[in-house]
Amino acid sequence: MKRNPQKRPDIYSQITNTIVEAIEQGAGEWQMPWHRSGEGLNRPINIHSGKAYRGINILSLWASAQAREFTTGSWGTYRQWQEKGCQVRKGEKSSLIVFYKEFEVEEPDPNTGDETSKRRVARASWVFNADQVDGYERPEPVEPVSDPVQRSQAAERFVTRTGAVIRHGGDQAFYRPSDDVIQLPEPERFLGSETSTPTESYYSTLLHELTHWTGHAKRCDRQFGERFGDDAYAVEELVAELGASFLCADLGINLDPRPDHAAYIDHWLRVLKADSKAIFTAAAQAAKASDYLAGLQERSEAAA
Template identity: 60%
Template sequence: MAQSQTEGRFDVHQHVTDQIIAAMEKGAGNWQMPWHRSGHALTRPKNIASGNAYRGINILALWVAAEANGYSHGLWGTYKQWQEKGAQVRKGERSSVIVFYREIETAREDDPSETETRLFARASRVFNAAQVDGFTLPAGELEPAEDNTHAIDAADAFAAATGAHIEIGGSMACYRPGPDAIAMPERRLFTGSATSSPTEAWYSTLLHELTHWSGAEHRLARDLSGRFGSDSYAMEELVAELGAAFLCAELGITAAPRPDHAAYLAHWLKVLKADKKAIFTAASAASRAADYLGSLGGEKERMAA
């Protein structure tokens, strides 16, 4: 099994974790977490060279950097990548840190005659499109749409394609492992927030519960047995929140802040401060959940809509 280590003196795990903790603590008073965005809709950050969306912890790290610096676009690249596009990073601009891993074969400590694969975490420094000169964003690139009717249609198709059993009614949204069902209150009971509509709040919550649903034993087999108030329960909630945020960004829906963050925030901060890799684990699990849900047909339906 691959093991993970940090390469070099710069502790990229600690650096990224500290940035995320600071953002979480800053937004604690109004339930604004780093996966929400004031003033701009969130999109998945993309790399300027490959055109691919970033994954896992790098999504969250770049969302935090964008919010801290007021960047409204989600295109990022290294200094060299921007140069290759004919653009120039402005003098004095500060980079943002992302993480990538490379595999190295090393001798096993318990048996030097055998080898094992180790993953070494390395930091890469990237710049946002707002930090460069000589680059023109393509028309409409990463700009939020004013009319999100298409996004809502896509979210309906996405949820339906998962095949999850969703029961509408009651006053509480939750995933119930026993009957393997999701309970969702009626849409009229959602009030939205300063940054999201009531309809977006409903879909944001549904995507949260679908992320929980993905963790069932016969699906991704995450541990869903933690009791309310425990660190394990709180971390599954963090996975669900991140998974919902990643999916909202893909579908063009604004993720709604949830008042119940207050019940989990202390646990999240406790775990993240004690374990510098905890947020990496949660973001990785959230990415796997989003990918899994998309693989059930939701992504195909969304692209066809």
């Protein structure tokens, strides 16, 4: 018996609603699900493969961790935890992630003329955090950058290897596509907050603008105008916000939300509520941007 496709849960809507709820809960303090400290800031890791989750799954799991105050970034399915000798506690609620399954369909591909074409369909999977299981030995957490006067060698090396032109001066941070330059205030102009040091504030801003830099036509060539129209600028800002959060997680830097991000919150919410796949698009483009920057690291090492 075939299932009625209308009864199948809308994965896009479920995850989008989770993100929207998390943003709305923290919007008054300019907090996003990815503005976290401690181990939870790291990219969520699957305990079976040891690999980090990607794209929309990072946001979904960060939002779930924030809502339920989980303290670790380790996740796995019920079976994967059992295989590790751990047991999910009775009554614990799972968190939704999505994976894509590719299959062939018997219809001509309009681009190639082939009799069969491939399609990708989103499928849901459900995982539990390490805080929800018994028998898990937590690894030693990676210490985040904490000294306000000490530069992050990892971040400096990462940015240098991209080859991006970065200039310092003035009191504004921006990326200017016309001359392909990132402009930042001098590092000493960055102020700390209750949750971050000046150094963390500086690098999170730099990585935000570096993500914008990847959108240039000669790099990732990001263009949202056809799909999002007047909202294209807000979507690009969301990509940069997510890209910075991914990079900060990898480099051990607490992400400090820029004050001007508050102006985008209502705009972001409008976009996400109007299009349940918008956050998937933004997360996918942010992952593509971070992958592009990672590729520059490898090429720089090979040329050395």
